Amino acid sequence: MSYEFTSTNDTGAEVSQVSASNATGGANRLEMRDCTVIVDNGMDETKQILSHANLSVRPGQFVTVLGGNGAGKSTLFNLIAGSITPTRGQIFINGRDVTSSGEEARAAYIARVFQDPKMGTAPRMTVAENLLLAMRRGQPRRFKIRDMANNHERFLELCAGIGNGLEEQLETPAGNLSGGQRQALSLIMATITKPDLLLLDEHTAALDPKTSKQLMEITAHTITTQHLTCLMITHRLDDALRYGDRLIVLQKGRIVRDLDANEKRSLSMNDLLQFFEDGF
């Protein structure tokens, strides 16, 4: 089992936006360079919740992210999505330095599905209204009448593709949907504009086993057919083994394993359990 934990510190001043897009960042969909997040716990103590994370993701890669509690998985995602900014380090998307741009600005490239079905949809707006909102991801919201009529057909099709009756609920407020339907809606909303990077944050964890399995299959299908680049946090080891062509393991704020498709294929459940036991 080989892995590479790069700790090269290349955050020097010479990395300007231009040189980044020409030299290193160009081929990568996502690149994190030496990202460190330090938080203050309010008692004059600081804690590194992510230390010197280096991660490059090529277009079309489907990376599963494993790690225990407090390993830094959510921090990693918040950092990529722009909900928090790194204490040190840089983040590039499509070769562009986005370290200082906020969540709203990054929404043009990044879509995210959360664990909590409530997080990804507006409860009082109908399914169709939610979808229409998502269609304009990252675009300016103008004083222009929304175009519901011309999109209705497409929404029906998309929802029917899920196979859980969502297409019959287009006029239902999202808050009245079941957890599985709501999470499926979140997934459609996240992928409807073909985002450059899809972040799945344990998106099936709050669902029952059957619904969870269904949603995971739909997710994998969507990622394959749309050739999406995706990072997926999961706690289900079997999902981590079955899906994705790359696996990274986080532990105590560090990326401690990074396995490519071949290494991942030869991995067994016991190997994965071993990763966890090593750390605890």
Add this chain to the structure above:
Amino acid sequence: MIISSIGQGMLWSILGLGIFMTYRILGFPDMTTEGSFPLGGAVCVAAITAGVNPFLATLLGVAAGMCAGLVTGLLYTKGKIPVVLAGILVMSALNSVMLFVMKSPNLSLLNRPKLTDVLEPLNLPEHYDTVFIGLVSVGVVIGLLCVFFNTEFGQAYIATGDNESMAKSLGIHTDRMTNVGLMLSNGLIALSGALICQHDGYADVSKGVGTIVIGLSSIIIGEVLFGELSFFERMLATVVGSIIYQLLILLVIRLGFDTTYLKFFSAVVLSLCMLIPQLKRALHLTTGFEKYTNRNHPDDLHDTVATRNAAPIDGKETS
């Protein structure tokens, strides 16, 4: 008298619609109301006194209200001051602004032109001019709001109030939405203030006291009466609620209550309306509008389903 109350109810309903934009859509009570309402009146009356056309003067009042809303919005979104406190700060400051504008605590419109003057050639019976102005302004306001909520911008505004973190993740500038919402809301509230002051014939610094209670009452009465409604219907329900509120006040006066203590009555009416869901729970009554009054917690039902089925290896990690 009843006709007069209906007319006034319509003028006051614009206040209700303004509060609706923050309280029901963004989900917080905006205390700026108590300042922007009399400010609208003060600016309008001061402008009329200075010789400005009443229509233009009313618009000036609206503009002043929008500025007040923007200040609250900036204090809240950029200054990170809690929204209720930001509203109270602006409300308090507006008191001085009004004194500056009017140069006195109140200003009369006696023998000055008013909006209703244009209706004189119609020879309407008494109080019908108020109803006419009320109908036209409510019609225009609801029409504009309907168009607004149907635009991409308006939908993004609703989404901001409904689920701010989702809105952000879709690239909606939620701070901007909140600021625009507070501006529009306070513009409407000031419009209501300007119209009421022209109806009453004077502007007064203390006119704002208790206005948020009146506005909330119209919204809640409408909701309690009509239950689950579409967006457009909810705005109409607010207008009806406002008229009913004015009629209630008329009833109270007719019953011989001392009008000095009217604010106490207003507060009791609103409290009772807002207590209805709790009272119903306590008394085990069920009615059609149950769902609606619990609107603040629309996800309770689904939460239980979601959490019961949650079976991750470990709990949710904090970041």
